[in-house]
Amino acid sequence: MPPTIAEAVHDPVELTRALVDVESVSGNEAGLADRVEAVLRTAAHLRVDRIGNTVVARTDLGREQRIVLAGHLDTVPIAGNFPSRTDDGLIYGCGTSDMKSGVALALHLAVVESRPRHDVTYLFYDCEEVESERNGLRRLGVESPRHLTDAAFAVLLEPTHGLVEAGCQGTLRVMVESTGRRAHSARSWLGANAIHAAGEVLRRLQEYQARTVTIDGCAFREGLNAVRIAGGVAGNVIPDECRIEVNFRFAPDRSETAAAAHVREIFHGYGVEVTDSAAGALPGLDAPAAKDFLAAVGEAPRAKLGWTDVSRFAALGIPALNYGPGDPNLAHTREEHVEVAKIQAGAAVLRRWLAG
Amino acid sequence: MPPTIAEAVHDPVELTRALVDVESVSGNEAGLADRVEAVLRTAAHLRVDRIGNTVVARTDLGREQRIVLAGHLDTVPIAGNFPSRTDDGLIYGCGTSDMKSGVALALHLAVVESRPRHDVTYLFYDCEEVESERNGLRRLGVESPRHLTDAAFAVLLEPTHGLVEAGCQGTLRVMVESTGRRAHSARSWLGANAIHAAGEVLRRLQEYQARTVTIDGCAFREGLNAVRIAGGVAGNVIPDECRIEVNFRFAPDRSETAAAAHVREIFHGYGVEVTDSAAGALPGLDAPAAKDFLAAVGEAPRAKLGWTDVSRFAALGIPALNYGPGDPNLAHTREEHVEVAKIQAGAAVLRRWLAG
Helix, strand or coil: CCCCHHHHCCCHHHHHHHHHCCCCECCCCHHHHHHHHHHHHCCCCCEEEEECCEEEEECCCCCCCEEEEEEECCECCCCCCCCCEEECCEEECCCHHHHHHHHHHHHHHHHHCCCCCCEEEEEEECCCCCCHHHCHHHHHHHHCCHHHHCCCEEEECCCCCCCCEECECEEEEEEEEEECECEEHHHHHHCECHHHHHHHHHHHHHHCCCCEEEECCEEEECEEEEEEEEEECCCCEECCEEEEEEEEEECCCCCHHHHHHHHHHHCCCCEEEEEEEECCECCCCCCHHHHHHHHHHCCCCEECCCCCCHHHHHHCCCCEEECCCCCHHHCCCCCCEEEHHHHHHHHHHHHHHHCC | CCCCHHHHCCCHHHHHHHHHCCCCECCCCHHHHHHHHHHHHCCCCCEEEEECCEEEEECCCCCCCEEEEEEECCECCCCCCCCCEEECCEEECCCHHHHHHHHHHHHHHHHHCCCCCCEEEEEEECCCCCCHHHCHHHHHHHHCCHHHHCCCEEEECCCCCCCCEECECEEEEEEEEEECECEEHHHHHHCECHHHHHHHHHHHHHHCCCCEEEECCEEEECEEEEEEEEEECCCCEECCEEEEEEEEEECCCCCHHHHHHHHHHHCCCCEEEEEEEECCECCCCCCHHHHHHHHHHCCCCEECCCCCCHHHHHHCCCCEEECCCCCHHHCCCCCCEEEHHHHHHHHHHHHHHHCC
């Protein structure tokens, strides 16, 4: 009989397994949130709040500054990888990397570290793996911002394989449209082929020279890519429309507005409609709490190449970075796993940083 | 009370309306085939056969050669254009152009011309507007070829707006595939974008110089066109596959095999799969029966730019051409109509040609 979350809380490795073994695919986090809440309520030094399936636990020691440790409780759908299993220093299973091993570090620390040298807000939230509208951190920022706005710095325990990944890229999606004129394909010269016209859009994409921007020592590499293309009416009709969905991953020195203007300029002459947009986040490594966190880790930070919820903290004016034991390349795969050694190392870093 | 088919058979204009007013969307031709068969059986000079919903009527006068007059009984689905209506010398309605006005010429002539100077096989067949497998003319060629193989020449009464359209283009469809390697779009340089790679396919299409080939005085203009494109996995994934459906309309001096080889050469370096292929038909205007038909029409022939069932006759070794009163550009439209004057002129041409 494997230990429960309550029984495992003193060992972040056992705790990772116990968390993985409570299924919590996005939308189904209630059972896991209940257990996390119950464990947190056993710690006398924490004030615990429950908002939907988001659990917030705060120390209140009157420290000079407050920091946040945050992680999401949900996972992508199970893919034959539940419950967890161990093999040669690895824990396999859905959520092991993304991000129940990170959640385990925060939950463990919340319970065992009763006198941290900063006040700490521990955040465990739901629905990170689904549409932004449902994201628990976003909702907390809207519905109960007081839980966030008094913090000076945040660590998001998303998988980084034990490295510090600072800030994040922004992401923009646009629909680029080429148009033409329908005709029967047996008399194609009477029409204008919108798919052929899309060739120029693809040429511009292929010739695009993406920037790499270094900020606070972190190199943000951009990318502009077609992610979908669709066009055509029927097998015997010259098509009058072709739509290309383009994803622009941009360095955080561009605003969303500037990113959209850049993309419109690239596709000058074509219809461009923005369908999705999320700001990047600057690394913010000059914040004092960030500096002493980096010292505790003892390794140079690098840029987060991807969009994460650090951007939501950045939007609230809270510098944030990503730091977790999971390997981001294993997230969302059937073979998802985490190294036991990375969990142990991460727990040591956080204890070193927060020990009073 | 408009006249029935039996009552209208002596007037090809009235007969067109009567034929249009019996709904016969592909698959539902039985009622119309019954009426056509019944009218043909009233003519003592015809031997009538019924094969499914295809009706064949033959004279047997011992003439030196036999010709075919053929038309399909079915229409595309009704689009608010049933029953027929007339307006200022035009008959509107589903099938007026494609091709009940042509069927009316053949049915009228079959009944009134009891002593034609060639033996005539009149063919009224089903399911031309749907997949080739169901085509009544194709089935007749397979199941009862004796009805076809003794003919020296065929006129297919498809809409040509009163002109002679000789032969037809072939048509080939291929799927051209570009491939790549998936990656997260935030780290796009780890992948290879198959949609971007498809840009080269579109460039070759756009730069393609289509031939115009003149055969028997008929100019066949070719065309190579993308008709559909599809690619993409998700909004945050570099796509590893993009598929472009290309339609090649080719002059009848190319065989299907030669056409496929040409297209493979154009898209050298990409996966090319043939998904659909139909041979063209040479004009065959040097056949004696074709020459005297052209003399009766009195106008220069031109190439048929499109694929029609003349190709099925050509495959059986029977020269065939298209000649009908409808306007091909109105076929399959809500506004489909035919000019009364074109019906009358067409009937006069056929009588002039066949009068004994």
